[in-house]
Amino acid sequence: MPKSAKCLLIGSTEIYSGKSATVLGLSHQLQQKGLDIAYGKPLGTCFSASGGTVVEEDVQFIAHSLNLPKNRVAATILALDEVNVKKRWRGEDNTNYQQLLKQQYLQISQGDLVLLEGPGDLRQGSLFDLSLLQIAETLDAAVLLVTRYNSLLSTGALLSAKRYVGDRLVGVVINDIPSEQLEIVDAQLCPFLEKQDIPVLATLPKSDLLRSVSVGELVNQLKAEVLCRGDRLDLMVESLAIGAMNVNAAVKYFRKRRNMAVVTGGDRVEIQQAALETSTQCLILTGQLPPPAFILSRAEELEIPILSVDLDTLSTVEIIDRTFGQVRVHEPIKVQCIRQLMSENFDIDRLLSKLGLTPAGTSP
Numbered sequence: 001m002p003k004s005a006k007c008l009l010i011g012s013t014e015i016y017s018g019k020s021a022t023v024l025g026l027s028h029q030l031q032q033k034g035l036d037i038a039y040g041k042p043l044g045t046c047f048s049a050s051g052g053t054v055v056e057e058d059v060q061f062i063a064h065s066l067n068l069p070k071n072r073v074a075a076t077i078l079a080l081d082e083v084n085v086k087k088r089w090r091g092e093d094n095t096n097y098q099q100l101l102k103q104q105y106l107q108i109s110q111g112d113l114v115l116l117e118g119p120g121d122l123r124q125g126s127l128f129d130l131s132l133l134q135i136a137e138t139l140d141a142a143v144l145l146v147t148r149y150n151s152l153l154s155t156g157a158l159l160s161a162k163r164y165v166g167d168r169l170v171g172v173v174i175n176d177i178p179s180e181q182l183e184i185v186d187a188q189l190c191p192f193l194e195k196q197d198i199p200v201l202a203t204l205p206k207s208d209l210l211r212s213v214s215v216g217e218l219v220n221q222l223k224a225e226v227l228c229r230g231d232r233l234d235l236m237v238e239s240l241a242i243g244a245m246n247v248n249a250a251v252k253y254f255r256k257r258r259n260m261a262v263v264t265g266g267d268r269v270e271i272q273q274a275a276l277e278t279s280t281q282c283l284i285l286t287g288q289l290p291p292p293a294f295i296l297s298r299a300e301e302l303e304i305p306i307l308s309v310d311l312d313t314l315s316t317v318e319i320i321d322r323t324f325g326q327v328r329v330h331e332p333i334k335v336q337c338i339r340q341l342m343s344e345n346f347d348i349d350r351l352l353s354k355l356g357l358t359p360a361g362t363s364p
Helices: 019-032 057-065 082-089 097-105 132-139 154-168 179-195 215-222 247-255 269-276 293-302 313-325 332-345 348-355
Strands: 006-012 037-040 047-050 053-056 113-117 142-148 169-177 200-205 225-228 239-242 260-265 280-286 306-308
Touching: 006 019, 006 132, 019 037, 019 057, 019 113, 019 142, 019 169, 019 332, 019 348, 037 057, 053 057, 097 132, 132 142, 132 154, 142 154, 142 348, 154 169, 154 179, 169 179, 169 348, 179 200, 200 332, 215 280, 215 306, 215 313, 225 293, 239 313, 247 269, 260 269, 260 313, 269 280, 269 293, 280 313, 293 306
Parallel strands: 006 113, 006 142, 037 113, 142 169, 169 200, 239 260, 260 280, 280 306
Antiparallel strands: 047 053, 225 306
């Protein structure tokens, strides 16, 4: 009977910490080392219909990015949504999800390592007995935790997580560190964590590109009408600017920023003009007033999409801010960026040693 592959569960201390990005970068490194990997996300959060079947978008994207065959992708066993939560409350769902987890995931018998993407935080999924620790114990998985760096106070979350996960913790990835904080993190925070038996396998600098969203995603979230350059919705927006000041102040403000989306009123023609001549990836007009023909023709020339929204400025900005906060990694340019960041900063050999894995072509 073939031996079961080892399991590594990638978890996080809070939602939107960068789990999917870590899975993408890490699995690429593992493949380069010649290891045969599989992937699964037991708890699904983002579903869409594709070719008549419902698919978990992250699973589909990661499986495609890594070129994994079907027998190397484990099924998602539960959609974490309000419908299923209410069914569980009412006693309509008595499924033993830990049993289901074993059936689906322990049958991936060949290969070296199964990478599992865990729930959004340490407690999510508890209602279904599928919290991070419950999944780890059911599958006898090692745990790698990803945490977004907020300040040196991030230490508390990691110490608490270590107490919760215990000896299953093989290491942590500290993500999204501002460049001016990198030195203190490497010189002081990492040695402190190592002394607490929390191995730091990567410290990843903040990346504007990874936090960026495509113009197409903004169109979806804002339910916007595209007035021109619908062929450039792949442009990536890294920052948001609001054109509500006088034109001279706006020009100074716009010049300090790069790859921005500018939100302004449809009647603020001089602001629209100033935005088009700076580092703008899209212009978002509120109030449903169409821009004059010369603005549209200049935007066409510069390949800058103009969007029109049926919202006020405040609501528009709130939706865009929320979109930045829930950024996903489904653009090829981000995959490339993640792979580079991880290969430069993640200690893959230390992880393999902790998991007891030997890269292909090297003797144990």
